Amino acid sequence: MALIFNIQRFSIHDGDGIRTTVFFKGCPLACAWCHNPEGRSFTAETWQTADGKYEIVGKNYTVKQLLKELEKDRIFYEQSGGGVTLSGGETLAQNMDFVTELVAALHKSGISVGIDTCGYCDFGNFERVLPYTDFFLYDLKIFDDRLHQTFTGVSNRLILENLKKLARYKARIILRLILLEGVNASDEHIIAILNFLMQNDIHPERIDLLPYHRLGSDKHQRLQTPTPAQVFSAPTNERIEAIRNLLGLFV
Numbered sequence: 510m511a512l513i514f515n516i517q518r519f520s521i522h523d524g525d526g527i528r529t530t531v532f533f534k535g536c537p538l539a540c541a542w543c544h545n546p547e548g549r550s551f552t553a554e555t556w557q558t559a560d561g562k563y564e565i566v567g568k569n570y571t572v573k574q575l576l577k578e579l580e581k582d583r584i585f586y587e588q589s590g591g592g593v594t595l596s597g598g599e600t601l602a603q604n605m606d607f608v609t610e611l612v613a614a615l616h617k618s619g620i621s622v623g624i625d626t627c628g629y630c631d632f633g634n635f636e637r638v639l640p641y642t643d644f645f646l647y648d649l650k651i652f653d654d655r656l657h658q659t660f661t662g663v664s665n666r667l668i669l670e671n672l673k674k675l676a677r678y679k680a681r682i683i684l685r686l687i688l689l690e691g692v693n694a695s696d697e698h699i700i701a702i703l704n705f706l707m708q709n710d711i712h713p714e715r716i717d718l719l720p721y722h723r724l725g726s727d728k729h730q731r732l733q734t735p736t737p738a739q740v741f742s743a744p745t746n747e748r749i750e751a752i753r754n755l756l757g758l759f760v
């Protein structure tokens with residue numbers, strides 16, 4: 510069984526074509542800006558709906574039940590070159606017997622599999638899903654380790670090491686950079702990432718820029734968890750354009 514907190518159909522920003530995105534519940538990071546705080550805890554929770562009712566966040570699925578749900582959208586995958594993306598929370602911090610069985614079954618039935626990951630897990634978890642995974646959406650949040658620890662609660666060393674290892678497997682990697690003004694949107698930060706990629710022979714297929722957005726900022730109230738003290742903002746359009754220019758061919 511695995512605990513899922515959302516199955517989002519018709520996703521067009523989670524990889525190739527039209528995709529159905531599965532959100533696993535539970536994440537080892539605690540990003541201060543997290544827009545899916547309901548995906549952080551590894552156990553089911555309750556939250557309030559807009560009309561004040563309580564609802565359970567998180568539903569247990571067997572692999573068979575989940576496959577049945579995902580098969581319903583096959584026509585969209587086939588017509589658009591899409592498939593299924595596993596996200597969260599963190600997919601690779603879940604019961605890996607479940608995740609491996611799921612991706613192997615999707616792969617066997619001809620459905621493309623993408624995995625959105627923060628990269629914070631034993632590399633053995635990547636190795637288990639690699640044979641069945643078409644691409645990885647690899648989120649790199651902050652390059653400076655001290656800042657990474659301050660804002661996410663963990664060191665980024667494992668995340669960077671896993672990225673290097675994944676690149677050696679010639680996996681299709683789409684690197685995703687969340688952009689937060691005053692935290693990771695400076696030229697210095699972007700250049701540090703570029704240097705890391707070049708020095709380690711890492712060639713992402715593309716780098717997606719994800720300017721911070723406030724969507725989901727009411728979720729803490731709904732979950733009745735403390736609202737983060739820090740208020741974040743996205744860089745200006747000019748700054749984003751400057752970052753795009755710095756990254757050149759990657760974006």
Ligand code: SF4
Nearest residue numbers: 536538540543598627
């Ligand atoms: S890695 Fe993603 S899900 Fe986990 S805390 Fe950070 S933003 Fe939230």
